[in-house]
Amino acid sequence: MNLKFFGMIISVFIIAFMVIMTVKTNFVGKDKSAEFEEYPSGLIKDQANKLDNEGLEYEIGSEESNIAPDFELRSLSGEMIKLSDYKGKKVFLNFWASWCPPCRVEMPHMENYYQKYKDSADVEMIAVNMTTDERNVENVEKFVDSLGLSFPVLLDAEGEIKDLYDFDYYPTTYLINADGIIVKKFSYAVDEKKIEELIANIE
Structure with missing residues (x-):
C-alpha cells in the first residue's frame, strides 16, 4: 500500500x-427540561425567542419591539398572577408607587377606562406596585382603597420585576399586544382619553 x-x-x-x-x-x-428554569418569584430565565407569522424573530427585553418578559406576582387580594395569563389580550402594564404624585393623578383615569371596557374590550390593565420602594404594604392598600381601584394590583415585593424591566421613573407603562410584544413604553401619566387612544392603536 x-x-x-x-x-x-x-x-x-x-x-x-x-x-x-x-x-x-x-x-x-x-433535553427540553433544561430550556426553562423557574425561580421562586416566577421569573423565567432564558425564555425562547419567538418567530412571528412573517418569520421575524423578536428578542425578550424591556424595550419596544421586544417580547415582554414574563413574571408571576401575588396580587393585593392574594392571587398569583402571571403576565402570560393574558396572552391573546392587549395589556396596559403600569409600574407605580403610592408616594408618586403623577401615579395618584393617573390611577383614577386607569380605573375609569377599566370600568368602561373591562367587559367589552379584549384588554387587561395591570398595575405593579414597586413594593420595595414603599414603607409598608398597608400604604399600598390604603392608596388602592382610597381610589377604589378594581383592576389587578400586583406587589413586586423583592424588586425583581423592576430589575427585569429596567426603568427609572414612576409611573412607567408598557403597552403589550396580543402576541406579547411591547409596542410602546413611556414614563409619564396619561388621562382616560389618552389611554383609550393608546390602547386603540396597539397592533
Missing part, C-alpha cells in the same frame, strides 16, 4: 466522521 493510497483512506475516514457528527448535532433530540 503506497502512501498516496493510505492518505486517501485517512481522508475518507475523516470526512465520514465529520458528516456523522454534524447529523448527530442537528437531529438528536435535546
